[in-house]
Amino acid sequence: MTHRIYFCGSIRAGRQDAELYQILIKKLQKYGKVLTEHIGLNEPWNAPHLSGFTLGQEDLAKDKCIFKTDTDWLASADVVVAECTQPSLGVGFELGFAWKLNKPTLCLYRPLNGTGTAGLSAMITGAASDSWTITHYNEPDELDQAFEQLFQKLELTKNSNSQC
Amino acid sequence: MTHRIYFCGSIRAGRQDAELYQILIKKLQKYGKVLTEHIGLNEPWNAPHLSGFTLGQEDLAKDKCIFKTDTDWLASADVVVAECTQPSLGVGFELGFAWKLNKPTLCLYRPLNGTGTAGLSAMITGAASDSWTITHYNEPDELDQAFEQLFQKLELTKNSNSQC
Numbered sequence: 001m002t003h004r005i006y007f008c009g010s011i012r013a014g015r016q017d018a019e020l021y022q023i024l025i026k027k028l029q030k031y032g033k034v035l036t037e038h039i040g041l042n043e044p045w046n047a048p049h050l051s052g053f054t055l056g057q058e059d060l061a062k063d064k065c066i067f068k069t070d071t072d073w074l075a076s077a078d079v080v081v082a083e084c085t086q087p088s089l090g091v092g093f094e095l096g097f098a099w100k101l102n103k104p105t106l107c108l109y110r111p112l113n114g115t116g117t118a119g120l121s122a123m124i125t126g127a128a129s130d131s132w133t134i135t136h137y138n139e140p141d142e143l144d145q146a147f148e149q150l151f152q153k154l155e156l157t158k159n160s161n162s163q164c
Numbered sequence: 165m166t167h168r169i170y171f172c173g174s175i176r177a178g179r180q181d182a183e184l185y186q187i188l189i190k191k192l193q194k195y196g197k198v199l200t201e202h203i204g205l206n207e208p209w210n211a212p213h214l215s216g217f218t219l220g221q222e223d224l225a226k227d228k229c230i231f232k233t234d235t236d237w238l239a240s241a242d243v244v245v246a247e248c249t250q251p252s253l254g255v256g257f258e259l260g261f262a263w264k265l266n267k268p269t270l271c272l273y274r275p276l277n278g279t280g281t282a283g284l285s286a287m288i289t290g291a292a293s294d295s296w297t298i299t300h301y302n303e304p305d306e307l308d309q310a311f312e313q314l315f316q317k318l319e320l321t322k323n324s325n326s327q328c
């Protein structure tokens with residue numbers, strides 16, 4: 001079964017982790033379609049689906065298109081995976097939205113990240129439940145098992161739903 | 165008429181703007197009850213409503229209480245005011261949640277803030293509508309008019325709703 005995966009990573013709040021996003025997206029593509037594959041590009045704001053707009057990030061009409069595309073993708077996703085280490089309003093917004101939609105969500109966090117923050121927001125950690133998981137890691141390869149478990153669980157849920 | 169106001173500001177993502185939050189909260193208290201008054205305290209994580217927990221920010225049960233209290237307050241609020249300059253997952257989460265609840269929302273942003281970010285997230289600017297406003301400013305006193313307009317509009321909406 002192929003899943004629709006919404007991946008969240010920081011864009012305007014800082015691109016320090018862009019290469020990491022690309023690695024994680026490649027790993028996730030083993031399990032399905034990553035709707036937000038452009039988050040791993042060098043210039044996500046000039047992604048193919050935004051080619052009807054001027055280059056860059058200063059155009060309100062473009063921002064409205066990004067907002068519409070992203071919220072539609074999020075609403076259609078089977079699962080949300082968010083790299084949460086770089087504090088970002090956009091990632092937070094997507095997670096608040098995902099939570100209201102009851103989307104199965106995996107939040108990833110690198111405790112040894114040197115951003116100088118005081119840990120992951122209580123709005124992320126405090127939301128923990130069966131379908132809202134927080135995984136700490138240092139290197140991408142440590143996530144292989146977490147991804148495997150996430151999608152196994154998703155398969156089980158889908159199968160049990162379809163048997164009702 | 166007194167309004168229930170949910171104020172959002174960064175906590176774990178950085179307290180650089182804590183004094184500013186306090187000034188904005190005082191201004192907002194002219195118009196009603198600021199449910200999240202503790203965001204302006206020196207140690208919001210040790211606010212009175214969290215006194216049943218150990219001090220600090222390392223306790224999952226405390227984070228779950230913060231999450232529950234904040235989402236309940238947000239659901240009960242008439243209006244949301246967010247200082248968005250310091251990128252924060254928590255503020256983003258609250259805004260995504262507020263957007264799904266159709267809460268009238270005012271997002272505040274200081275373009276000359278020196279955080280090194282590439283501007284406000286497209287998930288915030290691209291959500292702009294009659295009830296989702298973004299206001300740029302540099303000094304708190306520049307916001308007096310924006311606050312006055314926000315609450316005047318809220319009164320009008322409330323009155324027209326009650327006449328239906």
Ligand SMILES: [Ca+2]
Nearest residue numbers: 175176177254
């Ligand atoms: Ca925060």
